[in-house]
Amino acid sequence: MPPEMNLRIAPRSVQQETVDKLRQAIFSGLFQPGSRLVESQLCAQLGVSRPSLREALRSLHAERLIEMVPNRGPSVPALSWEEATAIYEVRELLEVEAAGRCASAISKERLVDLKNSLTAFEEATSSKDNLAQVMTAAEFYSIILVNCGNPILEEVHRGLLARISFFRGRSMSLEGRAQSSLAEMKDIYEAIAEGNVKEARKAAQRHLVKAKAAAQLSMTGKD
Structure with missing residues (x-):
C-alpha cells in the first residue's frame, strides 16, 4: 500500500509549496507511475485553487515528473x-x-x-x-x-x-x-x-x- 501523507500546505509561497508537496508525493510513491492526477481531488487535498494547481502541474511537467495527456489530463508517467x-x-x-x-x-x-x-x-x-x-x-x-x-x-x-x-x-x-x-x-x-x-x-x-x-x-x- 502507498504510504499515507498529509498533503495540506502551510501558508507561505502557495505556488512553491504546491510544487514541493506534489513532487514529494511522487517521490514517496503516494502517486504511483501511470496513475491519473484528478484536479478536483488535488485541489481539495492541497487546499489550493485550480489556477494555482495548474501552474504547479506545469512546473512538474517541465521536470518530466508528470505528463499531460490530451482528453485525459495530467498523470504520473509510467517511466520505462x-x-x-x-x-x-x-x-x-x-x-x-x-x-x-x-x-x-x-x-x-x-x-x-x-x-x-x-x-x-x-x-x-x-x-x-x-x-x-x-x-x-x-x-x-x-x-x-x-x-x-x-x-x-x-x-x-x-x-x-x-x-x-x-x-x-x-x-x-x-x-x-x-x-x-x-x-x-x-x-x-x-x-x-x-x-x-x-x-x-x-x-x-x-x-x-x-x-x-x-x-x-x-x-x-x-x-
Missing part, C-alpha cells in the same frame, strides 16, 4: 527501464567526473557540509524514511556538483535531478539498499576528504553501478 538506463548513463558521466573534480577542489568549509549531508542520509536510513533518504541523497550529490569547479556539470545535473530522484526512490525501496548506498556514499566522502581524485572517481562509479542494478530489480524484477 529504457529511460532509466539513459538517466543512469548520464549520471555516470556527470557524477564520476564531479566526484573526481570535487576531491581536488572542495574547501574545508564545504567538506563539513558534505559530511553533514551524509550524516542526514544515515539518519534517514536508520529511520527507514524513504522520502528523507531520497532528499538527503540528492543534497549529498548537490554539494559534490556545486563544488566540482565546473558550473556546467552542475547545471546539466540539476536539470535531471527530479528524474534522478524518482529512480532513486525506486531503488531505495528495496530491502537493504539504503544501507548499501550509505556504505558506498561513505567511500565517496572519504576519498573526497582525502583529496584522492582517482579513488573518488572509482567510488562514485561503484555506487552508480550498484544503484542502477537496484533500480532495475525494483522496476523490472530482473538483476
Whole structure:
C-alpha cells in the first residue's frame, strides 16, 4: 500500500509549496507511475485553487515528473527501464567526473557540509524514511556538483535531478539498499576528504553501478 501523507500546505509561497508537496508525493510513491492526477481531488487535498494547481502541474511537467495527456489530463508517467538506463548513463558521466573534480577542489568549509549531508542520509536510513533518504541523497550529490569547479556539470545535473530522484526512490525501496548506498556514499566522502581524485572517481562509479542494478530489480524484477 502507498504510504499515507498529509498533503495540506502551510501558508507561505502557495505556488512553491504546491510544487514541493506534489513532487514529494511522487517521490514517496503516494502517486504511483501511470496513475491519473484528478484536479478536483488535488485541489481539495492541497487546499489550493485550480489556477494555482495548474501552474504547479506545469512546473512538474517541465521536470518530466508528470505528463499531460490530451482528453485525459495530467498523470504520473509510467517511466520505462529504457529511460532509466539513459538517466543512469548520464549520471555516470556527470557524477564520476564531479566526484573526481570535487576531491581536488572542495574547501574545508564545504567538506563539513558534505559530511553533514551524509550524516542526514544515515539518519534517514536508520529511520527507514524513504522520502528523507531520497532528499538527503540528492543534497549529498548537490554539494559534490556545486563544488566540482565546473558550473556546467552542475547545471546539466540539476536539470535531471527530479528524474534522478524518482529512480532513486525506486531503488531505495528495496530491502537493504539504503544501507548499501550509505556504505558506498561513505567511500565517496572519504576519498573526497582525502583529496584522492582517482579513488573518488572509482567510488562514485561503484555506487552508480550498484544503484542502477537496484533500480532495475525494483522496476523490472530482473538483476
